[in-house]
Amino acid sequence: GESVGLHLPTLSVQEGDNSIINCAYSNSASDYFIWYKQESGKGPQFIIDIRSNMDKRQGQRVTVLLNKTVKHLSLQIAATQPGDSAVYFCAEKSAGGYQKVTFGIGTKLQVIP
């Protein structure tokens, strides 16, 4: 039978512009959040993480913002490059050492040269 795929939100950004990818989560008990990048044919690659006791964390060209009040997470990519084209997933983990991670559906980022 015909399969129905998830409709991935797509963000198209001009090369050199900043990108903002948003994610909503539902579990109030989540205390650790991660952004992953997945390129075609590869496994997800860790980008940046943030713990629930923080509201902002910066990496190289990337910033993650966490708003626990509205359960919202965002990933900002500065000066977006063609190599940033990929699917980006936010993921959340509940407190404790266990590694059960819940992923969002992902956002496809297309960088226009």
Added chain:
Amino acid sequence: KAGVTQTPRYLIKTRGQQVTLSCSPISGHRSVSWYQQTPGQGLQFLFEYFSETQRNKGNFPGRFSGRQFSNSRSEMNVSTLELGDSALYLCASGQQGYEQYFGPGTRLTVT
């Protein structure tokens, strides 16, 4: 350090057969998690092993099972394969409480 390796990378099986996938974690990592990725369901957690014990399990039928060896290498097994089991199976390793590192995945096609 070498990354997470998964074997085989591609696999074609027939309905009703069983399959075993293998994952070698990053050296020193004791946690190994398995995920299924499909266009219809996205990335879904299967189970996690830590020091040879299953600590966490997702909502998958009992046909999906796994194990971890004393050297932290892990295998997952799917019995009585169904067409819907066609997916990319991802393994991730990590240290307790910290980020996970994913392997390239095994692409399973069930015909």
